[in-house]
Amino acid sequence: MAGKCVDVAGANSAGGTPVQLYDCNGTADGSTVQLWDCTGGPNQKWTVTGAHDIVNPQADKCLDVTGNNSANGTRLQIWTCSGGANQKWTVG
Template sequence: MSGGQGKDGTPLDIWDCGSGARMKWQFMSDGTVRAMGKCMDVAWGSTADGATILLANRSGNPAQQFRLNPAHDLVNPQADKCVDVRDKGTANGTRLQLWSCDGKDDPKWSSR
């Protein structure tokens, strides 16, 4: 998450792997993906391509539901779209967005 801040509304981004709390995400049984006591969320519950993926207080709304499918896409079922890296960026700090799943290799997600 941008700046390593665990605050409601913080946009999410990619970063080199590390061991800090902002790097430890958990897939929960209620369908949320959480870090630092907050949930991954699609801003304003949008279903549009380009919607920002951010950190939010848990609300239980469909914008906070994500599934890791067998193709390793991280999908928001409400939008039926994938968590994507903006402009196919690879640099630290590149923001995450919601985007139509296209089956290509970028990005792919995993849990361990």
């Protein structure tokens, strides 16, 4: 999703806050991604691959833009890795 960033809704730090797709401003399938206190558990660990996927190894799923939609506020989820553009990310 070119020109979009992973964004914490409302810049809220509370557990359960949705993580969404939004315009960059400098700052099981279908499971939503959300902000939560760090516990160090494997469900909170992510790997960035050379193919630009962000993968949760415990679930063996990719960070995915719901419905391949680039609109601001689009929810992010985990989904079976497909190689689609809605699962490609630029990190750094």
